[in-house]
Amino acid sequence: MLQFMFRRLIGAVITLFFIITLTFVLMSAIPGDPFTSDARVPEQVLDNLRDHYGLNDPIMVQYFKYLKGALFLDFGPSIKWDNQTVNELIATGFPVSAILGIQALAIAIFFGILLGIIAAFNHNKSFDYMAMIIAILGLSVPSFIFATILINFFAIKLQWFPVATWGTWQHSILPSIALAVAPMAYIARLTRSSILEVLSMDYIQTALAKGVTGYRFIIVHVLRNALIPVVTILGPITATILTGSFVIEQIFGIPGLGKYFVEGISDRDYPLILGTSFFYSAILVFFVILVDIAYGVIDPRIKLIKGRD
Amino acid sequence: MELLLDVNNLSITFKSKEKTVHAVRNVSFHVNKGEVLAIVGESGCGKSVTAKSIMRLLPEKTGRIMDGSIMFDGKEITTMNKKELVKYRGDRIGMVFQDPMSSLNPTMTVGDQIAEGLMIHKGYKKKKAREKAIELIRQVRIANPVHCCTKYPHQLSGGMRQRIVIAMALICEPDLLIADEPTTALDVTIQAEILNLLKELQEKMGMAIIIITHDLGVVAKFSDRVNVMYAGEIVERGTLREIFYHPQHPYTLGLLKSIPKLDHDFCEKLAVIEGSPPDLSILPKGCAFSERCSHAMDVCDQYHPEQFDQSSTHQVSCWLTDSRASRAPRVYSITH
Structure with a gap:
């Protein structure tokens, strides 16, 4: 296990290195800089500003400065947000995004699996078709359209929830649902097809021949096996939720990390872009490792300890 | 001999959109307590379908018992509801499947899989069930x-897995074991070991086996007794001796002849039954075997053979054994 963790940690560091390098290259390729604006500012002032933030340094120097920052997890001050470092911005934005993301993930997993189970056990009956139509809709309708519908219906017409912004728990419900819909639909479809496959297996016949029924049959014999592929996609699902939150946070006006990330790009706030993309990547890599570990726990055929048993 | 299982006129069909397959037609047989059929x-030919129907394990949507009865220990199985059925499965009737590679749950330790039956049927606690x-x-x-108890199926060899499957089927000491x-x-050496094991356990526990x-x-x-099935019907039944030494049906004879012998001349071809079984979605008018039968007579194509008694235990469905077919050569005389 330790050996596995160590190997994965090295892999993670290499992955992150490539991601931050690529981000830096792409960022440098965007024309303009943080001080490009419509306002007429004397050239001398702009130059002083660039000097101050080290933007007049040769590109390689900027790159190594930035690598050093990543190594010590210090990305320096933000350009747009006065007197605040990137680390401070992440520290304020992340808890909000985390609540949103975790709630969305929980909704997606719970209802996705539930929907999949019900659909599979009613295979080719009306509930199955209904669940799958919902799933296809959930997958194909973009989250911002869904968010708008939710706001219009539940916040404006029914007034059950606040329209936007952040604060109380009620504020978090609509954005969490909007964020969860696509991954939920994906999980539901996968759970359904995976259960149907498991149900056709010989060991299910064995279980039935033993007289296994009800809860024990569904949980121990069917779900335990059917959820293995579902666990594998939780990594990519987390990515979907992370990137999905950029849009959702904008729509609902939530002061989360995604908002800083998107605004950082339009402002060309270089330290903020680099810091947030590094942070997002780190979370994603962490989740992928977590999923790998979970995979080994749920499927005894996969041994993490020594490669092969 | 006490009757344990009595199957009467069992007919099973499989329906799909295009056609209906009559997989088992009018099959009757019985099993006494403690004997091996x-x-x-x-x-x-419908043998596995017959076996699965005793457990009511046919696919619910397509496979259907159309007619007949399956009486187990005086209770009708075909009309049982799910709750009653579950009490039989695994407890009174155990089943061993063909492929031990796929018939064990890959995410459960084999110990748990064996113990599960006791926990369901006998209400044992986990620890006690595990000891048993x-x-x-x-x-x-x-x-x-x-040590084996804590292993997962993928960590065991094929022969060991089949032993586990057998243990699983026997944990509740069933009255009947169906071995499909x-x-x-x-592989062949393991086959012999498994058969010896089954035989030994049967003698020890005294259950009946199909x-x-x-x-x-x-x-x-x-x-002890043998039923020969062809195209969904039992064509011949008898004791082991009767089937092996006095086969009456040309199909039984063909099966026996096609066994390779140790003193077989290797230049010679193995005996085969020419042709292939009929399509069971179209019911044959006469005898289902007549097309492949070297002894077929005109009557065989036209009329379904009746069942003729050779002895109290030996029945054959073949026109050759009809007294009116006296001029036709007797099948068993051909053997000698």
Whole structure:
């Protein structure tokens, strides 16, 4: 296990290195800089500003400065947000995004699996078709359209929830649902097809021949096996939720990390872009490792300890 | 002899959009307590379907018992509701499947899989059930049962897995064990070991066994009576001696002749039954075997053969055994 963790940690560091390098290259390729604006500012002032933030340094120097920052997890001050470092911005934005993301993930997993189970056990009956139509809709309708519908219906017409912004728990419900819909639909479809496959297996016949029924049959014999592929996609699902939150946070006006990330790009706030993309990547890599570990726990055929048993 | 299982006029069909397949037609047989019945036939003759129907394990949507009754220990199985059925499955009737590679749950330890039956049917607590499971693993002759108990199926070899499957079927000490081609997926040396084990456990526990196979060697090894199935029907039934020494049906004879012999001349071809079984979605008018039968008479194509008694235990469905077919050569005389 330790050996596995160590190997994965090295892999993670290499992955992150490539991601931050690529981000830096792409960022440098965007024309303009943080001080490009419509306002007429004397050239001398702009130059002083660039000097101050080290933007007049040769590109390689900027790159190594930035690598050093990543190594010590210090990305320096933000350009747009006065007197605040990137680390401070992440520290304020992340808890909000985390609540949103975790709630969305929980909704997606719970209802996705539930929907999949019900659909599979009613295979080719009306509930199955209904669940799958919902799933296809959930997958194909973009989250911002869904968010708008939710706001219009539940916040404006029914007034059950606040329209936007952040604060109380009620504020978090609509954005969490909007964020969860696509991954939920994906999980539901996968759970359904995976259960149907498991149900056709010989060991299910064995279980039935033993007289296994009800809860024990569904949980121990069917779900335990059917959820293995579902666990594998939780990594990519987390990515979907992370990137999905950029849009959702904008729509609902939530002061989360995604908002800083998107605004950082339009402002060309270089330290903020680099810091947030590094942070997002780190979370994603962490989740992928977590999923790998979970995979080994749920499927005894996969041994993490020594490669092969 | 006390009657344990009595199957009467069982007919099973499989429906799909295009056609209806009459997989089992008018099959009757019985099993007494403590005896071994073999059901023999080639692939697709309906032997596995018959076995599964006793457990009511046919696919619910397509497979249907159209007619007939299955009485187990005086209770009708075909009309049972799910709740009653579950009490029989695993407790009174155990089942061993063909392929031990796929018939064990990959995410459960084998100990838990064996113990599960006791927890469901006898209300045992996990610890006690596990102790009994270990005891049974020892009885199916796996070395170090305590260690084996905690293993997952993928960590065991094919032969060991089949022993586990057998232990699983026997944990509740059923009255009847249905073994659906228990040795087909195993290599020959392991086959013999598994058969010996089954035989030994049968003698020890005194249960009845229905063994489904296409391997006459397996039949000869330990069955008391034999049913030969062809195209969804039982064409001949009798005691082991009657079937092996006095086969009356040309199909039975063909099966027996096609067994390779040790003193076989290797330049000679193995005996085969020419042709292939009929399509069971179109019911044959006469005898289903007539097309492939070298002794076929005109009557065989036109009329379904009746069942003729050779002795109280030996019945054949073949026109050749009709007294009116006296001029036709008797099949068993051809053997000698």
